[in-house]
Amino acid sequence: xxxxxxxxxxxxxxxxxxxxxxxxxxxxxxxxxxxxxxxxxxxxxxxxxxxxxxxxxxxxxxxxxxxxxxxxxxxxxxxxxxxxxxxxxxxxxxxxxxxxxxxxxxxxxxxxxxxxxxxxxxxxxxxxxxxxxxxxxxxxxxxxxxxxxxxxxxxxxxxxxxxxxxxxxx
Numbered sequence: 101x102x103x104x105x106x107x108x109x110x111x112x113x114x115x116x117x118x119x120x121x122x123x124x125x126x127x128x129x130x131x132x133x134x135x136x137x138x139x140x141x142x143x144x145x146x147x148x149x150x151x152x153x154x155x156x157x158x159x160x161x162x163x164x165x166x167x168x169x170x171x172x173x174x175x176x177x178x179x180x181x182x183x184x185x186x187x188x189x190x191x192x193x194x195x196x197x198x199x200x201x202x203x204x205x206x207x208x209x210x211x212x213x214x215x216x217x218x219x220x221x222x223x224x225x226x227x228x229x230x231x232x233x234x235x236x237x238x239x240x241x242x243x244x245x246x247x248x249x250x251x252x253x254x255x256x257x258x259x260x261x262x263x264x265x266x267x268x269x270x
Contacts, residue, residue, distance in 0.1 A: 123255045124238040124246045125225065133260055135267045136220070140213050144206065151202040158195050165191070224263055228255070 131137055169184050176184065229237050237255070240246035 121232075121234045122236045122238070123229070123234045123253045124240055124249050125259055126241065126254065126256045127239045128241040129256050130221070130260055130263075133264075134217075134221070135264045136217050139267070140210075140217060143213075144210055147206055147209065151206065155195065155199050155202065158198070162188075162191055162195060221263065224266065225259055228259055228262060 166188060169188060173181060225237055229235075234255075238246055238249075240249075
């Protein structure tokens with residue numbers, strides 16, 4: 101009986117030492133509530149507005165030229181009409197190309213900043229998990245990855261709070 105109790109204690113000790121600590125994070129909540137992502141959204145919106153105003157400053161004079169063309173088209177010679185149309189097409193093409201260039205720049209900036217934020221979050225989660233002895237952290241969006249997890253395994257709010265504190269301190 102004594103050896104059975106000793107064996108039970110050894111098995112209990114081994115299983116408790118070899119248990120994996122697992123946690124999960126609701127990535128959707130993290131992405132929605134992380135101040136760093138909110139700041140990025142605002143920065144991108146501001147940049148979009150700035151670029152939109154630049155394009156608008158080019159389109160308005162162009163539109164005046166188009167309106168003038170349509171008012172005077174009946175009075176123009178074939179040569180003048182052709183030259184004016186060609187010039188308007190070139191100007192429209194230049195505006196379109198500039199608009200495309202701005203959109204590409206904006207998308208590149210967004211991707212680079214998102215990548216940096218994702219790396220920042222991953223590093224934070226890694227340090228957070230190590231400091232708490234967590235061996236595996238799963239990411240979920242609603243129920244897409246983690247079908248069920250006890251509330252005590254959900255570290256979303258703790259991670260979010262820590263990330264937001266770091267963001268404010270930067």
